[in-house]
Amino acid sequence: xxxxxxxxxxxxxxxxxxxxxxxxxxxxxxxxxxxxxxxxxxxxxxxxxxxxxxxxxxxxxxxxxxxxxxxxxxxxxxxxxxxxxxxxxxxxxxxxxxxxxxxxxxxxxxxxxxxxxxxxxxxxxxxxxxxxxxxxxxxxxxxxxxxxxxxxxxxxxxxxxxxxxxxxxxxxxxxxxxxxxxxxxxxxxxxxxxxxxxxxxxxxxxxxxxxxxxxxxxxxxxxxxxxxxxxxxxxxxxxxxxxxxxxxxxxxxxxxxxxxxxxxxxxxxxxxxxxxxxxxxxxxxxxxxxxxxxxxxxxxxxxxxxxxxxxxxxxxxxxxxxxxxxxxxxxxxxxxxxxxxxxxxxxxxxxxxxxxxxxxxxxxxxxxxxxxxxxxxxxxxxxxxxxxxxxxxxxxxxxxxxxxxxxxxxxxxxxxxxxxxxxxxxxxxxxxxxxxxxxxxxxxxxxxxxxxxxxxxxxxxxxxxxxxxxxxxxxxxxxxxxxxxxxxxxxxxxxxxxxxxxxxxxxxxxxxxx
Amino acid sequence: xxxxxxxxxxxxxxxxxxxxxxxxxxxxxxxxxxxxxxxxxxxxxxxxxxxxxxxxxxxxxxxxxxxxxxxxxxxxxxxxxxxxxxxxxxxxxxxxxxxxxxxxxxxxxxxxxxxxxxxxxxxxxxxxxxxxxxxxxxxxxxxxxxxxxxxxxxxxxxxxxxxxxxxxxxxxxxxxxxxxxxxxxxxxxxxxxxxxxxxxxxxxxxxxxxxxxxxxxxxxxxxxxxxxxxxxxxxxxxxxxxxxxxxxxxxxxxxxxxxxxxxxxxxxxxxxxxxxxxxxxxxxxxxxxxxxxxxxxxxxxxxxxxxxxxxxxxxxxxxxxxxxxxxxxxxxxxx
Numbered sequence: 001x002x003x004x005x006x007x008x009x010x011x012x013x014x015x016x017x018x019x020x021x022x023x024x025x026x027x028x029x030x031x032x033x034x035x036x037x038x039x040x041x042x043x044x045x046x047x048x049x050x051x052x053x054x055x056x057x058x059x060x061x062x063x064x065x066x067x068x069x070x071x072x073x074x075x076x077x078x079x080x081x082x083x084x085x086x087x088x089x090x091x092x093x094x095x096x097x098x099x100x101x102x103x104x105x106x107x108x109x110x111x112x113x114x115x116x117x118x119x120x121x122x123x124x125x126x127x128x129x130x131x132x133x134x135x136x137x138x139x140x141x142x143x144x145x146x147x148x149x150x151x152x153x154x155x156x157x158x159x160x161x162x163x164x165x166x167x168x169x170x171x172x173x174x175x176x177x178x179x180x181x182x183x184x185x186x187x188x189x190x191x192x193x194x195x196x197x198x199x200x201x202x203x204x205x206x207x208x209x210x211x212x213x214x215x216x217x218x219x220x221x222x223x224x225x226x227x228x229x230x231x232x233x234x235x236x237x238x239x240x241x242x243x244x245x246x247x248x249x250x251x252x253x254x255x256x257x258x259x260x261x262x263x264x265x266x267x268x269x270x271x272x273x274x275x276x277x278x279x280x281x282x283x284x285x286x287x288x289x290x291x292x293x294x295x296x297x298x299x300x301x302x303x304x305x306x307x308x309x310x311x312x313x314x315x316x317x318x319x320x321x322x323x324x325x326x327x328x329x330x331x332x333x334x335x336x337x338x339x340x341x342x343x344x345x346x347x348x349x350x351x352x353x354x355x356x357x358x359x360x361x362x363x364x365x366x367x368x369x370x371x372x373x374x375x376x377x378x379x380x381x382x383x384x385x386x387x388x389x390x391x392x393x394x395x396x397x398x399x400x401x402x403x404x405x406x407x408x409x410x411x412x413x414x415x416x417x418x419x420x421x422x423x424x425x426x427x428x429x430x431x432x433x434x435x436x437x438x439x440x441x442x443x444x445x446x447x448x449x450x451x452x453x454x455x456x457x458x459x460x461x462x463x464x465x466x467x468x469x470x471x472x473x474x475x476x477x478x479x480x481x482x483x484x485x486x487x488x489x490x491x492x493x494x495x496x497x498x499x500x501x502x503x504x505x506x507x508x509x510x511x512x513x514x
Numbered sequence: 515x516x517x518x519x520x521x522x523x524x525x526x527x528x529x530x531x532x533x534x535x536x537x538x539x540x541x542x543x544x545x546x547x548x549x550x551x552x553x554x555x556x557x558x559x560x561x562x563x564x565x566x567x568x569x570x571x572x573x574x575x576x577x578x579x580x581x582x583x584x585x586x587x588x589x590x591x592x593x594x595x596x597x598x599x600x601x602x603x604x605x606x607x608x609x610x611x612x613x614x615x616x617x618x619x620x621x622x623x624x625x626x627x628x629x630x631x632x633x634x635x636x637x638x639x640x641x642x643x644x645x646x647x648x649x650x651x652x653x654x655x656x657x658x659x660x661x662x663x664x665x666x667x668x669x670x671x672x673x674x675x676x677x678x679x680x681x682x683x684x685x686x687x688x689x690x691x692x693x694x695x696x697x698x699x700x701x702x703x704x705x706x707x708x709x710x711x712x713x714x715x716x717x718x719x720x721x722x723x724x725x726x727x728x729x730x731x732x733x734x735x736x737x738x739x740x741x742x743x744x745x746x747x748x749x750x751x752x753x754x755x756x757x758x759x760x761x762x763x764x765x766x767x768x769x770x771x772x773x774x775x776x777x778x779x780x781x782x783x784x785x786x787x788x789x790x791x792x793x794x795x796x797x798x799x800x801x802x803x804x805x806x807x808x809x810x811x812x813x814x815x816x817x818x819x820x821x822x823x824x825x826x827x828x829x830x831x832x833x834x835x836x837x838x839x840x841x842x843x844x845x846x847x848x849x
Contacts (some may be wrong), residue, residue, distance in 0.1 A: 238740040309607045347647025351665040381646035
């Protein structure tokens, strides 16, 4: 895992240097040197270990001081190289002169400057002079006695063989590339970068190598393609492409899918996030930033998040509502309401229907309540029905349920005339479903049989009309199938209504008379 | 999923930086795996923690201070469940837990209330179908009375001494039955209760009077997940929400002071010393006119992103956790 991360960092930094920053000749080399120092050679730990030991020049490790000096030189870290070299020189007093010359050369080496204090041509000129000076010293045999110093001088001259000799210290071909450029062509322009392998031809390039090669050749699409192949998830390549796109470096061809490269990769990455139990929330933001297909993808994905708790469902719903995804809100609420219904949590089911303003489902729930009432003769979950409040108006059936319960309450409180009025209103205003009328009329029976007259003449006529509507509606065949209970009920009702009518006419007639 | 219960140490007050925030990193002392999402948790006593799970299980963990480990002390599986296992769609989450040593009360999505006693294997009492909707939170009103809130906007008071499975009182919101998600009782005045709703509204109730809230304060833009009175400075109230903000409600400002208004970001609450005018303290939350010059409201999160799911306060410390997988600790709340 760690090496993948460092490989990613390596690629990312190189892309930053070459593409985003688009370093020009001069600073380019400095950036590449930084890149090499940071990522390629982990020499600092080694250095610390060697220097902290008592006798640096006689260290038993493979990495003796000489090697470290070489590494510093290969990485262009002149000051540190000179510092170590001075230690080595003090151990060998005979080579003091040689050391002084070498030290001087190393000190004078021209490097491209970051601020524009010198032009490229100036720099090249200086460098040329310095290069010739080194050449002279080498040819004069100044360093002939000390092979180490001689090899350093050769490196300074950019001698490929000398550099290649230190293959193990550089470990990678891109280190070699940068070192060689440092000492042969420090004012290299971006377009002149060319990769050279020193793999020795035995092994085929690793995926990392192909990616870096593509980067050096400024083939952005190739880099993206190779990264996609090499890495197991879309995280790296999606963000890299996004960065390049924001720098306006990617030409946008319209892809057949996913609109353009950047969007395609972001969509792929975000889709991957949605399969994670908690990272899906981040996926939402990614989809938000995909202008063409983001919303569609989000709509499809958000409905499929597993909702194992209500709290999670609420979070998902909030995301949908913020983006006006009404279809998804309805669908998710319906799922939650169905689950609640199956678990017999009628209150929860109702609360989900209210959230989605789903009248159809509210009707379903009310029917369920009414069915329970018919079967058991009493209401379940009174706490819910008694306290419906304004949500009662969500669906007609729900309103009926609320009002019907109110009727029962009034009856229980012995407020008979109000109860009667309500009952009648439920039928005449067609709030009650036709299937329930029989039950309502049956409920009216005890009111009709009361000692006191509850229903006025008007109301009694209305009740009769309702009864007739009900029975007339049935076909002959149905009447034949009606069992005795039904027919008896109807007869009883007719009788009760007639009796009530008689009483009320008398009562009303009497009042008017006096 | 790998969910864990963890105990962290936030160190001493030594390293306090310029802005008053703690400079060091919290240290993980110990942790233990947990099955299901942690929906709620509370300390039962110095060593034991009760945790409510989305699987419907309630677990008591013990924190061994000497060797810094956590172990599961007791577990009530299926404390919350849906009745018909064949048709039920998964377990029922336990949504809230409240402790009053040794009693533990839990509520869940199954509308059930459980009363447990630590160290007793079976539930002391269970009220099945206490509610036809989901119970979101529970708190103690008195030692023998609890208060629950549900998803049809009702507060129900239950008297545990009575054997009947009916609430002794039902209070509900006016208007739309917006689900209530959290509840907390005033530490000193037991008749004052605060609730938070799905629409982010903060409601203050007086249990003694009527069945409707005393005041409704438009607060957050999304679900309010938790509301807490400060346990020792109850003039201060804290709420956190799905919209990513955490608000500090402060009614302790002196009436004679210049009216102060809403601040955006930063912790600029000036804490005036707890004044001795008891009347104003008593009525601060219940005043029918919580105008701006008596209450100061501050958003404690400067750059909010994802939901703040939970918070807790003790003394000068505020802790809160977000969906961005971060926990924040503020040790200088009233500085």
